[in-house]
Structures are given as structure tokens and as C-alpha cells.
Amino acid sequence: MTIHRLLVAAATLLASACATQIAPPADIAIKNVNVIPMTEETVLTGRTVLIRDGHIAAILNGRPAATARAAKVIDGENGYLIPGLADMHAHLGLILPWDGDPSRDGKAHDLCLYLPNGVTKVRNMRGTPGDLELREELRSGLLTGPELLLAGPSLHSTLPDSFGPKVTTAAEAEAVVRAQVAAGYDLIKVHNQLPQPAYDAVIETAVALGIPVAGHIQQGKSDVENARLGSIEHAEELVKMLGEDKDFSDAPAFLNALKASGAYVTPTLIVFETIAEYLDDDSLAALYNAPETSYVSAYWRRNMAAERNFFRQSFGENYATQIKGLNEQSAQHRTLTRQLNDAGIPLLLGTDAVGLVAPGFSTHQELMLMVKSGMTPFEALQTATVNPARWAGKTGAEGVIAKDAKADLVFLSDNPLENISATTSVVGVIKSGEWFDRPRLNAILDQCREPDVE
Numbered sequence: 237m238t239i240h241r242l243l244v245a246a247a248t249l250l251a252s253a254c255a256t257q258i259a260p261p262a263d264i265a266i267k268n269v270n271v272i273p274m275t276e277e278t279v280l281t282g283r284t285v286l287i288r289d290g291h292i293a294a295i296l297n298g299r300p301a302a303t304a305r306a307a308k309v310i311d312g313e314n315g316y317l318i319p320g321l322a323d324m325h326a327h328l329g330l331i332l333p334w335d336g337d338p339s340r341d342g343k344a345h346d347l348c349l350y351l352p353n354g355v356t357k358v359r360n361m362r363g364t365p366g367d368l369e370l371r372e373e374l375r376s377g378l379l380t381g382p383e384l385l386l387a388g389p390s391l392h393s394t395l396p397d398s399f400g401p402k403v404t405t406a407a408e409a410e411a412v413v414r415a416q417v418a419a420g421y422d423l424i425k426v427h428n429q430l431p432q433p434a435y436d437a438v439i440e441t442a443v444a445l446g447i448p449v450a451g452h453i454q455q456g457k458s459d460v461e462n463a464r465l466g467s468i469e470h471a472e473e474l475v476k477m478l479g480e481d482k483d484f485s486d487a488p489a490f491l492n493a494l495k496a497s498g499a500y501v502t503p504t505l506i507v508f509e510t511i512a513e514y515l516d517d518d519s520l521a522a523l524y525n526a527p528e529t530s531y532v533s534a535y536w537r538r539n540m541a542a543e544r545n546f547f548r549q550s551f552g553e554n555y556a557t558q559i560k561g562l563n564e565q566s567a568q569h570r571t572l573t574r575q576l577n578d579a580g581i582p583l584l585l586g587t588d589a590v591g592l593v594a595p596g597f598s599t600h601q602e603l604m605l606m607v608k609s610g611m612t613p614f615e616a617l618q619t620a621t622v623n624p625a626r627w628a629g630k631t632g633a634e635g636v637i638a639k640d641a642k643a644d645l646v647f648l649s650d651n652p653l654e655n656i657s658a659t660t661s662v663v664g665v666i667k668s669g670e671w672f673d674r675p676r677l678n679a680i681l682d683q684c685r686e687p688d689v690e
């Protein structure tokens with residue numbers, strides 16, 4: 237080694253030693269907190285979590301001296317820290333008749349309900365050009381809210397044009413997928429009944445361009461064909477495809493195809509469970525009296541009332557006779573959810589929140605339904621943390637509490653691994669390294685409460 241190289245090596249060593257000593261202090265230190273990292277089922281007790289530049293800089297044992305150099309120190313008061321939650325099936329601002337582009341006000345209203353509920357990521361399942369602008373405003377910090385993942389306008393062959401592009405040939409399908417990738421959408425949404433050549437072209441083009449596909453079950457196609465969708469939405473549609481009263485012991489081909497394709501399933505339980513409640517006067521009154529309903533948009537509070545209720549009207553005059561069957565269907569959806577989970581199929585939490593199902597609040601209801609289906613609280617939490625991260629190709633970088641992971645965190649007073657309802661005990665939220673304490677979260681909620689309209 238020449239003298240010159242020796243000098244360079246010595247200088248490098250010195251520089252790195254100095255770098256360690258003068259490492260910039262953390263932006264935030266949370267001391268005295270129990271960490272649920274979600275990398276495995278464990279609680280790391282009595283930790284200090286350091287956050288710097290929107291990422292987790294360190295997770296330390298006890299209360300080290302580094303805490304003193306943090307710009308902001310939060311006393312965790314022996315509470316629990318979990319990764320930020322994701323709602324992977326949302327429809328921001330959606331109103332009847334379900335098509336078209338919801339208003340910006342409607343979307344902003346729904347967006348406002350997520351952070352106060354610990355939801356730091358939302359996958360909007362039918363995006364529009366307006367949503368691309370909204371995503372930019374959220375990214376740049378102009379707007380406060382969750383990270384937004386956007387599906388493009390829905391691909392379909394039989395719906396009104398207002399739902400999205402009609403796709404009937406392979407050439408049309410390829411062109412639409414390419415256009416949506418170029419526009420900047422995060423995933424492709426397949427709605428219903430694409431002819432086989434168009435369906436093949438959607439899947440193949442998406443794979444070639446590296447964009448995920450999510451979709452509704454294509455009822456005319458085999459279960460193995462449907463397993464090619466990277467993310468299958470709604471347990472309801474899976475039960476329809478497999479046949480009621482069936483379980484997965486009757487569908488090994490589908491299960492194996494799901495495993496082979498690495499597909500995820502988003503059961504969306506809460507939105508369906510609520511339909512039966514609209515049809516019974518007492519249940520409907522209870523829904524209206526639930527505290528979270530006061531945050532539902534004025535549009536839905538007005539339009540789900542007994543005399544205008546969409547579901548009562550669509551079932552016709554004898555709507556009440558549907559209640560028993562709907563409750564049985566809900567039980568089947570939960571059974572299917574547990575069977576998929578037991579079989580090792582990764583699930584994504586999605587609420588499909590519309591009507592009186594409140595965005596944000598319903599994330600906790602969906603977690604509770606997953607546990608009711610027989611999943612453990614840890615397994616339910618995986619569907620809203622590590623699984624969405626893995627679906628997006630961000631394993632280890634998001635959805636976990638680990639060094640260098642994104643600092644999207646929820647601070648709870650109670651342990652959700654003991655009782656899943658503890659996810660509602662939100663004391664504070666960190667979004668991209670920014671701290672929101674409970675008073676600040678309540679102020680956000682107050683702003684998005686809409687007055688009644690007649």
C-alpha cells in the first residue's frame with residue numbers, strides 16, 4: 237500500500253469515527269414504549285424508538301442518553317407502538333349510482349377520517365385523474381392524510397362508460413393498461429367479465445410493465461383463471477364462484493393456483509355485514525346512533541335513512557325477509573376468510589367503506605371481524621401492515637417497526653395482541669415522521685364532521 241493510499245484509508249476511518257460521534261440527533265424519540273414490530277409475534281417491552289427523516293433510526297433498550305438529544309421526546313407511558321394501518325379497499329367520496337368521479341370535497345372528507353384512526357395508507361380502488369392530483373398534494377404535504385395508492389379507472393366490458401374504459405379485445409386491453417401506467421396509477425383494477433383475450437392481455441401487459449392487478453372475480457371464468465388476479469376483492473364474490481356451503485377442501489385446484497400465483501385476497505367483510513343492519517329498523521337506528529356515524533358524510537347520513545335506503549329499495553317491498561339469508565352469507569364470508577388464512581393465502585384488510593360504514597373507523601371493525609372469523613389478533617394485524625407492504629413490493633421498508641423502515645406508526649394505550657379492539661385506543665399517530673397527538677387528531681376529526689342537510 238502506498239503512503240497516499242494509507243493516508244486516504246486513515247482519513248476515511250477518521251471520518252467514519254467522527255460521523256458516529258456527531259450523528260444528527262433524532263427528530264422524535266418515543267421512550268418507555270412497548271413495540272409490536274409485526275416482523276414476528278412478539279412485544280419488545282420498554283423500548284426507545286428514534287425517528288429521523290421520516291424513518292426509524294433505532295430501536296433501543298431502555299432509556300439511553302440519545303433520547304436527550306432528540307428534538308421532541310414523547311413519553312410512551314408504557315403504551316404500545318404498532319405500524320400504521322392500511323385500508324386496501326377504499327372508494328374515496330363514492331356516492332350513488334356508484335359510477336363517475338366523486339367530488340373533490342367528498343374525497344377530501346373521507347381522506348380526513350383515516351389518520352385519526354391510525355390508517356396511514358389507503359388503496360383507492362377506482363381512481364380518476366383527479367385522484368392523481370390528490371395523491372400529489374398528499375405527497376407534497378399540501379394536504380394532510382394517508383399515503384394514497386391508486387387503481388386506475390375500472391376495466392370492464394358491460395358497465396356504463398362512466399365506470400372506466402370498456403375493454404373487449406386484447407389490443408384495447410393492452411392500450412388501456414399502458415395508458416394507465418403512463419398516467420401514473422399504482423395498480424390496474426379489473427371490474428367484471430372481460431372476454432378471455434382481453435383478460436389475458438391485461439394480465440400479461442401488467443406483468444410485463446411491473447404493475448399489480450386487482451379485481452373482482454370473473455364469474456364466467458374458471459377458479460384457476462381467477463387466481464391470476466394478483467389481488468382478489470370481496471369474499472362475497474369468492475363464495476359465489478366456489479358455490480355456497482363449499483369450503484376449500486372442495487377447491488384444492490383453486491387453492492393451489494392461488495398459492496402458485498402468489499395472489500392476495502381482500503375479504504371486505506364489514507361492508508357486507510352492514511347490509512342486513514340497514515334492513516331492520518332497530519339495527520338501522522343503532523347504526524345512526526353509533527358515534528362513528530356522526531363522521532359519515534352528510535350525503536350518506538341522508539341517503540341511508542329508512543325511507544331512502546338504497547338496499548331497502550333494491551330488495552323491494554319485502555326487504556326484511558332478506559335479513560336471515562344475508563346474515564348466513566356473512567357467516568360464510570368469515571368462514572372462507574379463516575380458511576384462506578389457515579391455508580396460508582395472504583389477506584389484505586379492505587373495508588370498501590360506503591354508506592354508513594365510516595372510512596377509517598371501519599378499519600377497526602374489519603380487524604374485529606377477522607378475529608371473529610377465527611384469526612388471531614396478530615394474523616388480523618398482518619393484513620393491515622406487513623401484507624400490504626409485501627403486496628406493494630416493500631417488505632421490510634414499510635408495515636413493520638424495524639431500523640430504516642418508514643416511520644408510519646400508531647401509538648396505542650392498550651395491547652392489540654391481547655384484544656384486537658385495542659387498535660381503537662389511538663393516543664397518537666406518526667405519519668412520515670410527523671407527530672400527531674390526540675388533540676391534533678381530534679381537531680382533524682372535528683373539521684371533517686359535516687352538518688346535516690335536508
Ligand SMILES: [Zn+2]
Pocket residue numbers: 325326327361588
Ligand atoms: Zn369496491
